[in-house]
Every structure is written in structure tokens, then in C-alpha cells.
Amino acid sequence: MTKVAVVGANGYSGEELCAILARHPHVQIAAVTSRQHAGKAVGEILPRLAGWPSVSGLTFSDSSLETILQCGAEFIFLALPHGLAREFAAPLVEAGRKIIDLSADFRLRDAEIYKEFYGEDHGAGHLLAEAVYGIPELHRAEIAGARLVASAGCYPTSILLPLVPLLKAGLIQGSTIIASSASGVSGAGRKAETSLLYAECNESLRAYGLPKHRHLSEIEQELSLAAGEKVAITFVPHLAPMNRGIHSTIFASPEEGVTRKDVEACWKEAYDNEPFVRLTAALPDVKNVNGTNFCDIAVREDDRTGRLIILSAEDNLVKGAAGQAVQNFNLMAGLPETAALL
Amino acid sequence: MTKVAVVGANGYSGEELCAILARHPHVQIAAVTSRQHAGKAVGEILPRLAGWPSVSGLTFSDSSLETILQCGAEFIFLALPHGLAREFAAPLVEAGRKIIDLSADFRLRDAEIYKEFYGEDHGAGHLLAEAVYGIPELHRAEIAGARLVASAGCYPTSILLPLVPLLKAGLIQGSTIIASSASGVSGAGRKAETSLLYAECNESLRAYGLPKHRHLSEIEQELSLAAGEKVAITFVPHLAPMNRGIHSTIFASPEEGVTRKDVEACWKEAYDNEPFVRLTAALPDVKNVNGTNFCDIAVREDDRTGRLIILSAEDNLVKGAAGQAVQNFNLMAGLPETAALL
Amino acid sequence: MTKVAVVGANGYSGEELCAILARHPHVQIAAVTSRQHAGKAVGEILPRLAGWPSVSGLTFSDSSLETILQCGAEFIFLALPHGLAREFAAPLVEAGRKIIDLSADFRLRDAEIYKEFYGEDHGAGHLLAEAVYGIPELHRAEIAGARLVASAGCYPTSILLPLVPLLKAGLIQGSTIIASSASGVSGAGRKAETSLLYAECNESLRAYGLPKHRHLSEIEQELSLAAGEKVAITFVPHLAPMNRGIHSTIFASPEEGVTRKDVEACWKEAYDNEPFVRLTAALPDVKNVNGTNFCDIAVREDDRTGRLIILSAEDNLVKGAAGQAVQNFNLMAGLPETAALL
Amino acid sequence: MTKVAVVGANGYSGEELCAILARHPHVQIAAVTSRQHAGKAVGEILPRLAGWPSVSGLTFSDSSLETILQCGAEFIFLALPHGLAREFAAPLVEAGRKIIDLSADFRLRDAEIYKEFYGEDHGAGHLLAEAVYGIPELHRAEIAGARLVASAGCYPTSILLPLVPLLKAGLIQGSTIIASSASGVSGAGRKAETSLLYAECNESLRAYGLPKHRHLSEIEQELSLAAGEKVAITFVPHLAPMNRGIHSTIFASPEEGVTRKDVEACWKEAYDNEPFVRLTAALPDVKNVNGTNFCDIAVREDDRTGRLIILSAEDNLVKGAAGQAVQNFNLMAGLPETAALL
Secondary structure, three states, X not given: OEEEEEEOOOOHHHHHHHHHHHOOOOEEEEEEEOOOOOOOEHHHHOHHHOOOOOOOOOEOEOOOHHHHHHOOOOEEEEOOOOOOHHHHHHHHHHOOOEEEXXXXXXXXXXXXXXXXXXXXXXXXXXXOOOOEEEOHHHHHHHHHOOOEEEEOOHHHHHHHHHHHHHHHOOOEOHHHOEEEEEEOHHHHOOOOOHHHEHHHHOOOOXXXXXXXXXXXXXXXXXXXXXXXXXXXXXXXXXXOXXXXXXXEEEEEOEOOOOOHHHHHHHXXXXXXXXXOEEEOOOOOEHHHHOOOOOEEEEXXXXXXXXXXXEEEEEOOOHHHHHHXXXXXXXXXXXXXXXXXXX | OEEEEEEOXXXXXXXXXXXXXHOOOOEEEEEEEOOOOXXXXXXXXXXXXXXXXXXXXXXXXXXXXXXXHHOOOOEEEEOOOOOOHHHHHHHHHHOOOEEEEOOOOOOOOOHHHHHHHHOOOOOOHHHOOOOEEEOHHHHHHHHHOOOEEEEOOHHHHHHHHHHHHHHHOOOEOHHHOEEEEEEOHHHHOOOOOHHHEHHHHOOOOEEXXXXXXXXXXXXXXXXXXXXXXOOOOEEEEEEOOOOOOEEEEEEEOEOOOOOHHHHHHHHHHHHOOOOOEEEOOOOOEHHHHOOOOOEEEEEEEXXXXXXXXXXXXXXXXXXXXXXXXXXXXXXXXXXXXXXXXX | OEEEEEEOOOOHHHHHHHHHHHOOOOEEEEEEEOOOOOOOEHHHHOHHHOOOOOOOOOEOEOOOXXXXXXXXXXXXXXXXXXXXXXXXXXXXXXXXXXXXXXOOOOOOOOHHHHXXXXXXXXXXXXXXXXXXXXXXXXXXXXXXXXXXXXXXXXXXXXXXXXXXXXXXXXXXXXXXXXXXEEEOHHHHOOOOOHHHEHHHHOXXXXXXXXXXXXXXXXXXXXXXXXXXXXXXXXXXXXXXXXXXXXXXXXXXXXXXXXXXXXXXXXXXXXXXXXXXXXEOOOOOEHHHHOXXXXXXXXXXXXXXXXXXXXXXXXXXXXXXXXXXXXHHHHHHXXXXXXOOOO | OXXXXXXXXXXXXXHHHHHHHHOOOOEEEEEEEOOOOOOOEHHHHOHHHOOOOOOOOOEOEOOOHHHHHHOOOOEEEEOOOOOOHHHHHHHHHHOOOEEEEOOOOOOOOOHHHHHHHHOOOOOOHHHOOOOEEEOHHHHHHHHHOOOEEEEOOHHHHHHHHHHHHHHHOOOEOHXXXXXXXXXXXXXXXXXXXXXXXXXXXXXXXXXXXXXXXXXXXXXXXXXXXXXXXXXXXXXXXXXXXXXXXXXXXXXXXXXXXXXXXXXXXXXXXXXXXXXXXXXXXXXXXXXHHOOXXXXXXXXXXXXXXXXXXXXXXEOOOHHHHHHHHHHHHHHHOOOOOOOOXX
């Protein structure tokens, strides 16, 4: 059994992470921490987790470094807000722990871009060089050997999984990419804000974060890497009245002569052996991926304008957060990649 | 009091239409028809409408031409499926009635395009020339004098209201337009289909009708008319888990030098005196328009790619169907345009 | 035109009240106040209300007594939290204004019971004697002549409308009454609390406030008044995943020999001329009353146990709050009772 | 690996059952059948199940007895409508298979009561005597040895789990029991009926099936068994706008002197070692049980009327259907009872 700790377990991603780890056959949860709930039983604060043998008996620890270092965990999941995660990562890495960070703190290679998008100095920039961007389908080998994995964001995963193979293969024109995504409300976090109240989000649909949502920075970093040149895209996120799920509709012009079949063949080659990417015959629907670590992708041709319409769906809390974090962890720990996920 | 009839009152648009007419100060409902429910009280079949003085006492008539002609109504609302509406329109127009058709049957000027998108011959093509496309903000004068108004579709209204003034003024490049829209489930009609069940649509988000949704035909007709040249766009509709509301996110490249301010100034000029188009400071949200005849519009600039992001929201059953039909009717009947709507 | 003011217009009830008053043919809104938003345009803070001629041009006033007294309004709606409303009511009544209070502050005749249920001294107890409990169907004459009307609560209205006539007529046994109600989330108010977030309320159903919800006090006061003796009931409210609507399922044993027909006959006599109470053939459903001032009621017999099952549905923000307040106001101002409501 | 077959896999319960079996460590799915979809890939018809190694490669078989008998499965799950299930059960039992029936066909011991509630003769009444009512917490030993287990219904499980121990211990008065339950819409099945459309169920809450819902028959059978005398209750089911989850609010008068503490002590004794029944400190909420096999229960006292208020929550498709079926199967097959469920 591999010992792990979850730091910041009472947000939506942290709770989902605990739920997945609770059924992981090779994991022992050594500690779950929460500044706010230290000393209380996990099953009391997160009643959904009560009754799971491996988690419900636990008591929230405080979130001090000492506590985390002494709990015996070799792997530490950080489910903290950006800005806070990096304060934990550096000393934990130095102390020999392996980190799976669910925040945005280590997803960018360039501290300047971090400052541009997050509005503050990074402060632990020396770790950016070694941190690995955590989408196993794109960086499996580096993840397996990393000390610090920056598990990818929810919107980015839904956009990168379909696009990266196409850019690598030179099938689409990077400058034409437009992504229109919609997320369930859990994506906004468990924050007591009026705009996230039930009666403000139900029977509601709205764009937000225009024109420069923070996730754009990591999306473009990985797209540019795949394309071998700077790629800038237009990205519009929306809030949709559902608990979970991200749906992305992506528009791109193909390179000359490229058709839907070429796209599908490219994906087939890239993902045929991937356990968590499904090429669907029907159009993706978040209801088919919610509660799972799958990302569904499909493509259609708009003959009239020559554009490709690429669609994807994932659970923002699973493949978009906690499930992907566990998938990364499985790789880092040498466990079966699908453990607790399939 | 102006006498009106509603043919096909038991779908979502027909029901909403009755609800609006029930509070119209200058209207007497002479007949509501339903093939399926003829002989039954309106308030029994549509319990939401029970207790409204001007409608709940009514009994559904059969939908025969004789009945409609004899009920004394000067204005006839057709809330029927496409294909069926045109069978009623021709004889009613010939008999001197004025028609507000909520279906797609008379929205296209070209019977060939009808056939292309609807898969059948039109059959009443001689009326296409005189039918007026029913968005008052775009065709007010013709509507006022028309015998047959083809009240515009839900998606088209949400896309045309923001785009037509911009194309007329030459502010955006027609060939770059991409519209990604989401509709509440009432937009699919009151049809007993598995895919529309609650448990198939809740916690679900999915694109559909790709790549050539029927509404594309009327959208392009009106955009081309505004641009003075053929405009072809990419259009992706989505089904979102809400009863009502359409949200459209539209991408377009501006003509050289055109900025967000130019777009807003153009809209201000076009819509400053329009009672039902609101230029919003915040991003549009369907929750602010549901239950009303408003269409909210806004624009943002994506400096990084040079694109404009145009957003709109409306209630698919009101400004997208029944409310717009009443607005058209008010114009045709010489009544205050906002009667029963504000 | 009668001049009115709305104090505390930015909660859900206050916003709904403004929406109804905006279409009231005999009302001029002299002021809307908000401590938080004073100086800002109503249409900016409440974008749903933008574009309505009679309200969107208004600017929120501060909520000081001076402002309210000087705005020229004869009738003042108080849409404030309990405890705060009574601080405004006394001086306004003394200054000759007529008050429609949407809070719980003046619904109880007995300051001791107020203290028991609300946990604090009343502080304006001298007004309790003259305040009239604001359900027009039960206290129409007193409301018409009152200076201070305590518009009834949402749960109470849904329970009292079906039960009061039955207790008055001696058809049911008061001691057997059990009410199980469910409310949409807007009933909890526009409060930034974690438990009211979308992702906490969607796909959720839960009881709360057991066993002594505050509304129980006014329910029992009015039931006892109707029965002519003290009536104590069991009441369980639930939070259901919808924006609006209250559904109450009420269990009661009939007096010897009383049947469903007797109940329906009693209601028919009590409510046949009431514009806002509908005896429905089918079982009530909140979807049929949402957005309206109707309360739907029905009854079934459980032959096997001898109990009556009484069901009701209303919109918690309309008949349960703002609509009822306007109905009360219409009576107090000598206007048609259904103005702006039908 | 134990071989199983699922007959009728394309309803909501059947799909959920396949999802649970797909992650069962000791099960091989030998066949899934569907009259409607025979010959098609499971992952195509039920895209949620695509990509699961043990199920997605399967093709729907026809639902003939021959097919089922020849597939090699020792255990057969019947996820069929009532009436149809019993046609399969008899020959399969005779052929030596063990049956877990998710329908209502074998839940009643008395064929007369079946006829009373289901309106038709049973037709396989000889099996009623040996069939075991499938709630493991109540009938574990019999289930383990049974050839035919009638997995209990969703409403009944949520009502029986809290009440049976109390009646056995003589803590509550059977004649005072009233249950008011609410179910998510998946409980109504995947049926193309207008009343189950999204736009008919969202922003809707309504009672149905009054006063004699079919599940009442099995509820009373088991309550009477526990009480040692005939118990008749009042039961009102409601449809609530959510996909999953059943919440039951149950009213009962305690026997003289019995308090909340006695109830909780009784439950603690009955359920302390049960893996799937949780006594919760906070009030039960379906969001905490959805997706799990837990049933949460709690009790409150209404001092003012002397009644007990008992609350429970479960996932109608898991503990109320497919999860419970697997729990029963685990017992019958000698596997760990929590396999695939915790």
C-alpha cells in the first residue's frame, strides 16, 4: 500500500479526490488536511464520504508542513487554491516527497506568463523548470519520473486532448482555433459567492472571464509546444446549469486537403490504446462522462465553410481534476494507470 | 378589441402565446384549436392557463379551416409544425385573414433553399414572395403592412439582432462568422422522445444537428441581405439543461480598424429606441431575459487574436417565438408594439 | 397613479415585487431603496429589470427614513429581513404611510410567540394588535382598511389556503394535521452561504429547520383562529432543486363521515369567486403556478387509512411573497384586486 | 470469476447494473440482452458504458431463453418490466440458474395482493413462496440461500430500512405511519412519455400515484411482518426535478415513553455493522448518497405534537435498484457483500 496525503480536502476537487482514493486498491490515506476543519471527522464535514472504510475514520489534520511531513505519506496531493499550493510544494519536494498539484501553480513553464495571467509574482519559479504538465496522454514518460506534476486544468484537458495530436500532425491551422466551452458550476469551487447561488445559476447560461481566462495560458503553452510555433486562440468559457461536466466546441480550419477522416485517423493512432480517451460515433455529451475519467471526442465537417467542428466532453472534477491527478499519481507510483479509475 | 385565433395551441410556443394573449389589453381570443384536444377546456389540458379570465373559459376547437374562418378572428396565429402551417396559410390569406406564422414555412424567400434544408417541396411557394420575415427590429415597416408574417426562429433572432446592423455598417467580415448557441429544452418542442426525457437532458450538455441545422437557412438569408452579398457561417446549436433561454456566442473578425467601441456605437444607433433590445454592460445571461421579450446583447474584444466576441441572450419561447409573434401582430394590427409585452 | 416605494429591493422578493409593480397600470414607483446599492441604477444591479419603462430609469435610494418619507409615496413595501422591518414600520405608520410588510415582523399577534420562534424581543409590539395578517382570501375586509399589513409567508399561504375553510367548517381534526412542504431555493433568499450554492442544491433534496421552523408560528396562529381552538401541527419543510415554487402535501383525518366531496364542496363555496385559488382536477404542480399569483389546491382520500391527502402549489415569490403583497396593496389602495396580477 | 447475465440492460436500472458489474472484481459478464438492441454493441447504445474493459466489447444478445441459458451464466439479473420478468424467472430457476429480479414480480408473498395492486393475475405464483424479499439488511440469511431473490423497490427500501427495526422493537405505533417520499425522474424509467420530458419535470414538483401506489403493497407486507400484525400506512410519492435520489420523510407516533434516543439506539444496534446504512448527525440529503449504495437515516422529535419525524435518503438506481441487486448477488454467490459497491 502506498501512503498518500491530501492537502486541502474540503473543496470540490479535494472531496472528489478523497472519494476516488477511498476505493483505490493500492493506497492508504495517511492524512487529509483542512485549515478550516482540523480536528473534525472527515465523514462529518463531507457526509458523502462517511462510511467508506479507508477515509471515514480519518480526522482532518491541520495543514502545517510538519503535519504533512510526519504523516508518513510519500505522495502528496495539493488541492489548494493557486498561490497557496506553491508555498507547500517547494519544502515538500526538498524533503523528498512527490507532489501532485491540482492547482495552476506549476502548469506554466514561464514565470512571466504566470504573472501576466495570475497577476502576481510566482515566488517558486525555480520549480517551474522541473514540473511536468500533468496530462498522461501527452506527457506520460515525464510524469512517471517526475517529483512534481502539475495536474492539468479542466478546460485545458478538454481542449488539449483533441487538438494536440492534430497540431503535431500538422492537420489544422493553429491561428484559426476558437474554443467555446461550458462548465458545470462545481468548476467555480465551493465558494460562498452570490453569483454561484443555486437561484443565480439554475435556468441561467452565461459566458464569463472574457477575453482572457487564466486557463488560456496553459492551453496556449501546450498547443504551441505541439505545433512547434506560437499558437494564440480565442477561448470563451460559459457557466451552465449542471453540477459537473465540461463540454468544448472547437472550431478550426484544416490544412489544405485535410478531411474529417484524416482527423479521426490521427486520433485513432494517438489514442487507440489510451484507456481514457474515447472517439465517439455520436456527439459527446457530458452525461456520458460524468463520474468517470473519460474524455470523449468527435469531429464533424462544415462543408459549407470548410471548417472542422471538434467536440469534447469530460467530468471537470474527474478527468478535469481529481481523476487525472490519480492517473498521474498511478504513473508516478508505478501502479496500474487505471487503478481506482476503471 | 381585436379578435384573434391560435391554431395549434398545445405545444410550448402555442401555450406561451395563449399566456401572453390572455393578458393582452386589446385582444379577444376567438378560438384556440387543437386537433388532439378538440372539445376539451383549455384550462384542463393546459392547467397553467386555468383561471385566466380571457382564456380559461375557452374550449379547444378542432383545427379545420371552417372553424377557423367562422370564429370571427381577423388575425390568425399558426403555432403548427413546419409543413402543416403552409396548408393553412394559403386559404386563410385568400379569405382575407392576416397570418402570423410561428413555423419555418414562410421564412425563406427561395423555395429551393426550403427544399434543401427541409427535405421536401414547399407547396405554397407563391406566398414566399409576399411573406415578411418577422423580426420587427429589422423589418418593421413591411411587417406593419403584411398579410403574412413569418415570425422568426429562436436561434436566428439571437444571432441576427446583434449581427445585422454590423454587417449593414460593414464593421465585420461575413466570412469569419461562427455562432455557438445553446438552447433550453423547450426549444425541442413537446414531443414524446426518449432523447428529451428529463433524465437524458439534466446534467447533460451536447451539440446536435451538425453541421446543417435548419435554422441556418434563414440566418444566412438575412445576414446576406444585410451584407449585400452571400454570407455563409458556421453554426453549432447545443442543448442545455434548462427549460427556457437561448444564449449565443458569436465570433467574427472586424474589418480593419474596427473596435468594440464601433460595434457598440453601431448598436446604440440601431437599437437605442428599440424597446426589446438591451445593450448590457455585464455579459448577457438567459436568466435576465427568461419570461420577457428582451434580447440582451454585448461585445468583447479578444486583443490577442483580433476577434470580436459577440454575446446574446433571449427567451426562446418569448422573443424567440410567442412574444415576437405578438410583437409582429401588434404592428400588423396597429396596436402599441409593446402591448402585453412590457 | 398611486405612488409607492420599495424598501430593500435587491433580495429575491424585492426584485420580484419591482417586476410586478413595473407592469402595474395604476402605480408609480417613487423610490426603491437599497443600503448596499444606493446611488446605482436599478437596471444595473438587477439586470432583469433593465428596460422596463417604469423601473429601469430609477436609481437606488439609500434606505433612510428621511428618504422614504420624502419620496412622496403613500404606500411603502418593506422587503427587508425580519427584525429590520419593524424598525421602519413604526415611524412610517406614525407619519401616515400605509405599510405592506413582506417580512415576518408583524404576522404574529403575540409578542411572546415572536420571541419564542425568532429568539429576540419584538421591540415594536404595540403595532402587533393593529397589524392585519395579509392573506386576502382570509382577511380581505380588514386588509382593505389597514395601515399595516403583514403579508403572509410562503409556506403558510400554501398550508392555510386549503386548511382554513376546512377547520372553520369543522371538516377535519386539527390535532391530526401534518404538513410536508418543499420549496425552491429562492425561498432561502439571496444570501452568500455555502449551503445554498448551486452545486450543493442541485441533485439534492433535504429537510431542514426541524422540528420548529419559524413559519410554524403563523401557521398555527391562523389555524387556531379558524378552528376556534388551539391547533398544533407537525410541519417539515424541504429544499428542492428548483428556483421557485412551493408544494405542500398535507395529511389530516376528517371528522366522522366527512369525505373528499365534502372537502371539495367546502372549497368551492369558499373560493369559487376568488381569482387566485384554483381547485384543480389533476394534482397540483409548481410548474403550473410559477410566475403567477395562483395557489392550486386538490384533495384525495386514502380509503385504506381514512386520511385525507391535501395538496397545494404556489410560486413562493409571487403568491408566497411579492404577488400577495401587491394583492394586499391593491385592496388597501382601492384598486382592482387583480391589477398587475392577472 | 462468476459468470452473470443481465436481461433487459437498456433501462436506467439495467444500465446502472452494467456500470456496477463492469467494475466488479469477481464477475464476468457473459451476456447482456435487449430485445430492442440485439446485435448492437453495448457501448454504442449505452455510450456511458463504452471503454469499460469488461462490458464495452459486449454485443447485446436477443432476450430469448435459449440465449440466456447458453451463455454460461450461473446468475441472471432480470431488469425487466413487471409482468415480463416472471415469464423468464420460472424456466430459468427450473434450469438451475439463480435469479436476482429487479422487478416487482416476486416481491409479494400473496398472489391476491399482486392482483389487487398490479391489476392482473400473477401467473407464476408457485414461485412466490420461495422467492426472498431482497433487502440484505432485513433478510440476509434467506438471501444467501435463495434461488430467486426479488430485489426490493426504491421507495420501499427507503421506508423499510428505518422503520422495520422500530416496529420489531415495538417503538412506534404502526397505525400512525405516514410516508411522504420524493424521487428523481429516473425512477419513472426510460419511457418516451410527454409527462417525463425535461421541460415538464424541471422547475416542477408534484405528487402522483395517489392514493395507492404499487410499492405500497410491498411496504406494508414487510412492515406487517416486522410488527407481527397488519400495518396499513399512508404513502405519497412525489416527482422531484433531479435525475437520481429518493428522500423519504416519515411521520409516526412513538409508543408511550419512547424518545429519539431510543430510536437511535435501536438503529445503532440494528445497523452498526451494516456497511450500507448510515445514521447521520445532519439531516439526510440525496446528494450525499447519489452514486453510492448507502441509505442514510436520521430522526427528530416534534415535542409539540409528540410525533417522530424519520428521514432517509438513497440513490433510487443504486440502493434502490442496481446496487441492492449486486449486494444480493454477492450474498448469493458467496462473495464479499460490498464487492463493487465500496
